Amino acid sequence: MNSSDWEKDLERVVREVSAENFSAILNSEDLERLRIRFLGRKGSLTELLKSIKDLSIEERKLLAPKAQKIKSHLESQIEARMAEIEKLRFEKDLNSRTLDLSLPPLLPLRGRFHPLTQMQNQMAHIFGLMGFSWAEGPLIEDDEHNFTALNIPEHHSARDMLDTFYVEGSKVMRTHTSPVQIRAMRQKKPPLRIISPGRVFRHEAVDSTHSAVFHQVEGLYVDKNVSFADLKGTLEEFLKALFGPEIKVRFRPSYFPFTEPSAEVDLSCLFCSGTGMGIDQNPCGTCKKTGFIEILGAGMVHPNVFKAVGYDPEIWSGFAFGIGVERVAMLKWQIKDIRDFYQNDVRFLSQFKDTELPLFA
């Protein structure tokens, strides 16, 4: 090929290139086809550049820059158009609503703890922060641990307070978690600070407020010089942690065979804020107008209990308390029927979403 033929070819390529309407190319495939037509392995511009080797050095010096110029022009055109096409493609996607955002999302498969476990865990957590360790005992107990060592002798009317299930072989279903106190004290020397959450049994007809099976969180603290004032402080802080700092706590005299003095602990009513009147100006149904609700029983460990476990009541003193988990859960979630806890309807169980913020360290 001589130089004038080559130049004619170049002019033809230049004409072809300038004839292309880049803005009419709307997708990257068409643009790629164009690139291959000129710059592919057998593209017209590529062929032309390959054949430049047939020319003389002077001719090459003269013509090569022209070819390079048109090549780089073409390349930059393609590149610019490619950027444009990309931009258009995103714009189209970004401006069209093809996903129905209101369709139900797919929730991950996640279970929940039973509301009584959630409640018990909350209580145990707070007591844990106050330095109480855990202790456990069997559900089938003997008379000694469930009654006698707790200062409830055989043929004592205090046993009437504890309707009991009897099991073959002169054993009982524990009527409270208090036998765990006895086991713990016999196992370990004082000082001692334990809670024993667990299941207890009462032989009473089941109705909306009574269950033959229920749960308690029992606590025991034994040390030197423990006083009733310490009991008040501990339970008041516990109840504030559980129900909020604004609640009021009241201690009333009561009787439990294993504590002396004994106390019933009341909480300012959660529903009428202790006013006794509901929002409708009718007497509050939860506290029956009193402004307070019974929440737990407590007292100073009876000297006879210390004697039964071999602690010297002249040296050691302590307090004990017991909270009904069902009762607190029913108050907290306004559950009217205690039997709901034992039905295990998944629609019931899935309502307790464990939404407490972990505010305590």
Added chain:
Amino acid sequence: MKISLSWLKEHLEFNFSAEELAEKLGNLGFEVESIERKGPQFKGVFSAQILQIEKHPNADRLSVCQVTDGSENFTIVCGAKNIAVGQKVPLAKVGADLPGGMKISRSKIRGVESSGMICSGKELGLGSENGGILILDPQLDLGKDMSLALGEKTEILDVAVLPNRPDCLSHLGLARELSWSLNIPLKPFKISEPTSQRVPDWKISVASKEDCPVYVGRVFENLKVSPSPPWLVDRLGSVGIKSINNVVDVTNYILMDLGQPLHVFDADALEGTEIFVRRALAGESLVALDDKKYDLNSDILVIADKNSPQAIAGVMGGLSSAVLSKTKRVFLESASFNAALIRKTTQALRLKSESSYRFERGTDPELPEKASLKAAEMILSLAGGKASDAVSQKNIKQNPAIVISAAQINQMLGSDFKPADIKDVFSGLVRDGGSLKLKEGQEGFFSLTAPSYRLDIESRADLAEEAARILGYQKIPVHYPKISFAPPRKTESAALVDFLSQRLKETGFFEAYNYDFTSLADFELSGAEMIKGVRLKNPLSEDMTILRPTLLTGLLRNAQYNFNHGNFSFRLFEKGSGFYDGRENQLLSGIATGKFPEIYWKQERAAENDFYGVLGALVDSFSGFDLDYSPLDLGLPQIQALFHPQKTVEFKSAGEIVGLCGLLHPRLASRWNISPQQREGVFIFEFNLSLLKKSPSPSSFKTLSEFPLAWRDISIVLAEEISYSSVLRAIEESKVPELKRVELVDIFSGENIEKGFKSLTLRMTFGLNDRTITDKEVENSIAKILESFKKIGAVLRS
């Protein structure tokens, strides 16, 4: 116990309301469970008769009545429909007070003057139904004050008296307690020795002073047993006691008034003139006042005449010696019995009474004499006749003296009570018995002997409680115990249960709580042997007779409940005790069925609860615990029968079976109607955590290789019955260290696969730790594995 406010006022002068009284009692430890108003809550209402009824000239619905109270006529405007001439009705005269603060005044009603109101029952506070005007008995005299016919106006408080305070099971007892805490003196207790003619007394013989420390007897003659006067019937009725006759009612009155149970015998029904307080002999029996025959034994104390028991001491009298209208002579018993003995009796005979309720809690040994005297006074005044002197046997033990200081009390309570205030409390306690000694010249040291009725005061702690109660629990400050820096710990078993519960929750299980009791039928269904179960001696009902050996029957009941309520997809687990073969095992069990979500618009995203899904949840939950599973072989006997024999695996820890997981036995599924349609089925598992190692092994860490891995998908064909575990074993036996991972990509049978065969596609990943693996090395490894496959008849799929 029911307490009448007006009755209480006979012992204590006070003028606060029933509600205020309830609060004061509550602060002393006596919770008032209810307050009920009794008797007329009105004044100025008299019986009257309707003489004439005319239509009201200006109102269609009203009428104008002429009524008379026997001495005066009144014009009354009335709106009721149920009136007629001649009827007797309650008339509220001008000036009358009606319940709810309504006061009757002269008024013009649509132009007609009405000088009073004819009342309905509701307007008088007698019932809530408004059934029109209250029509009175036609025999009733005119002009009677209606409030008198309705008995005394009072409030009845239902007071919870806890077992340590039997001394407060009476009006006197509570009055005494209030007198002490409020510092209001009790009204004096007036009784006088009967002065009428005396009759000869009887002999009393008490076999054991332990069984019966005090026995006081008194004989009455020429009595006229008749109905009680209205005030007594009303008084007893207001606290829930039915009137019987004037003599029996006196004993019940004394019981409620002073707290001393009494018993009266028809003396003519007794043989001889000697009363024996003794243990029953074997073979003796008694038909008691409840008309039931009780077989007695030597653990039971009786009151007998010379021949046979006439009463079960402290519990109930005999029917044959009951005081009836024909009775002329009466023997009155006022005694104190051993509390534990009476309690044993009530439990053995399953028989209780108001008397036994008090005796088994303990009664004041000083009270029987006073009570007998007071009863004699009342009987003679109500039934006439004459009485003997009291004959008594007494062996009263003094309460022990307790030495205590104010400082000790303040230390126990964490309080700052002044010695003088504590002294006041103790002085009040011994006002009606007992004694208080002070240490000469030293303030705040006490030696206190509690009064005879305070059987509960035995130790310093009891006295500290008395001080706290009277001075007020609210006066004790709040203090915080010192805290130890040793972090509190859970028990290992509690930690294990919490840990596994948490993991199951993370895999979608909801926690269930069931009772520990099950029915015999459910117990048997599980496959457990009856002889190894634990039965309740006193079950509440047929379906709760035995302690559960497994948690699964409860969970199956839950599944049934949920199916019946339209919930077909769930995963439930439960932690709890299983009782079997003399052991209380810590179990963790579960049930799963359906899919998640039950309904989803992208159906392919819903996950099915199938065998592999449930097994996977367990494998994940128990990871770290060194468990292996294999097809069901030995199983666990107490739950075996619940599982499908071929679609179940057993988990082993150190060779011991700790749990099962599998498909619910189809027979049980259909029996309990929990066979889901078009579903994989119901899957169950149970682990005995008591057999499990308590803590999982710590996670181990291996440095990741920096060199790239190479993977190949290999499809092999093998006989249908060859298990995947055999395939894995063959791979393992090929001993190719370059093989890093094997994953099952697909199982296929059908087109191009011979019948009775299946094709598995395995993705094998190879690599070396020190350099990049070459293609050649991968090919060699695969060749070795294929060679090993020959042992199980597996060949490369062509």
